[in-house]
Amino acid sequence: MADSKQGAKKQSKWVEIGLPLLIAAVLSGIGWYFFPPIMPHVQLPAEHVLENPLLRLPGIWGDIYLTNTLVATLLIDAVLLGMVFVVQKAAKSGDLVPRGLAGVIEALLEAIYNLTETTAGKWTSTIFPYFATFFLVVLVANWMELIPGVDSIGWLHHVEEGMRGFAAQGPFLVKQPGEYHVLAWVRVASTDLNFTIALALVSVFMTQVIGVRALGLPYFKKFFNIEAIFKVKPRYMGFIDFFVSLLEIISELAKIISFSFRLFGNLFAGSVMLFVLGYLVPILLQSAVLLLEAFVGIVQALVFGMLTLMFMALATHPHGGEHEEAHA
Numbered sequence: 648m649a650d651s652k653q654g655a656k657k658q659s660k661w662v663e664i665g666l667p668l669l670i671a672a673v674l675s676g677i678g679w680y681f682f683p684p685i686m687p688h689v690q691l692p693a694e695h696v697l698e699n700p701l702l703r704l705p706g707i708w709g710d711i712y713l714t715n716t717l718v719a720t721l722l723i724d725a726v727l728l729g730m731v732f733v734v735q736k737a738a739k740s741g742d743l744v745p746r747g748l749a750g751v752i753e754a755l756l757e758a759i760y761n762l763t764e765t766t767a768g769k770w771t772s773t774i775f776p777y778f779a780t781f782f783l784v785v786l787v788a789n790w791m792e793l794i795p796g797v798d799s800i801g802w803l804h805h806v807e808e809g810m811r812g813f814a815a816q817g818p819f820l821v822k823q824p825g826e827y828h829v830l831a832w833v834r835v836a837s838t839d840l841n842f843t844i845a846l847a848l849v850s851v852f853m854t855q856v857i858g859v860r861a862l863g864l865p866y867f868k869k870f871f872n873i874e875a876i877f878k879v880k881p882r883y884m885g886f887i888d889f890f891v892s893l894l895e896i897i898s899e900l901a902k903i904i905s906f907s908f909r910l911f912g913n914l915f916a917g918s919v920m921l922f923v924l925g926y927l928v929p930i931l932l933q934s935a936v937l938l939l940e941a942f943v944g945i946v947q948a949l950v951f952g953m954l955t956l957m958f959m960a961l962a963t964h965p966h967g968g969e970h971e972e973a974h975a
Contacts, residue, residue, distance in 0.1 A: 689919055693717070693839045694830050715801070715831050716839035723787050723836060767960040770861065774959045777853055781846065782952035788836045789914060789944030793937055798918060801831040837914035840907060847906035850955045851899055858962030866962070870895050902958065906951065913947050
């Protein structure tokens with residue numbers, strides 16, 4: 648009796664889960680047969696959504712176009728403003744315990760604040776807004792990759808003669824007189840180096856600002872420790888300290904490169920992988936990769952925010968004072 652009930656439960660689970668997946672796979676195969684997928688356009692620079700520039704600036708700036716990553720950035724801003732509106736509405740309602748989306752946002756921000764407090768101490772109120780903003784901006788930017796239509800809906804462009812090759816026709820790959828690719832209207836902002844470099848520049852610049860606020864002008868001894876040449880004994884140790892301080896400048900520039908290319912590389916590689924899998928095997932396999940990309944997106948957002956938090960917290964502490972006293 649127990650075995651029959653267990654068998655019935657397994658059968659019902661297969662009907663609930665396996666049958667819909669099987670139907671989806673069959674329908675996807677039929678769709679792929681009659682409507683072969685078109686490969687999205689893959690390139691490093693962002694693509695122009697409109698042919699004509701939005702602005703014409705004189706000098707080195709040139710023309711400014713509406714790109715698909717700029718559209719994504721505007722959508723990110725809209726999502727974040729929507730989150731602010733939701734939290735503000737919940738606060739005005741008078742509920743002591745926010746519910747729904749407002750509760751999720753509050754719990755997330757509280758976790759970020761507690762993490763900032765354990766690292767930054769009395770500078771929590773100064774550093775927390777940057778940590779939270781970077782985390783949310785990067786998270787929303789990365790997770791836009793999971794939205795249907797992003798990187799897949801746009802202008803249909805005819806491929807140039809030199810780029811033509813094989814295309815899908817039914818179950819076979821045959822030589823075509825021409826191919827098409829999709830120039831997406833919205834592309835994940837994190838796959839554009841302009842976006843990641845801008846975030847990195849803001850992060851590194853504000854780290855220096857917070858360091859000056861915490862330590863004053865002596866903060867710049869971190870980069871130009873000329874005083875060590877005359878105060879540290881023996882003299883050659885002073886020259887070593889001065890040389891090390893110059894290396895700190897290279898370290899700050901390296902942070903910009905590291906921030907930019909880590910985020911860009913992970914998200915661009917993930918997008919290309921989704922393109923290729925969706926073109927070659929558009930049946931269910933892409934769904935598993937989307938789960939992986941969701942995990943990568945939140946990890947990269949947390950890494951970017953955590954590194955910013957650590958660098959800003961370190962900037963509030965004096966640099967090299969105990970080291971110089973030890974030499975003296």
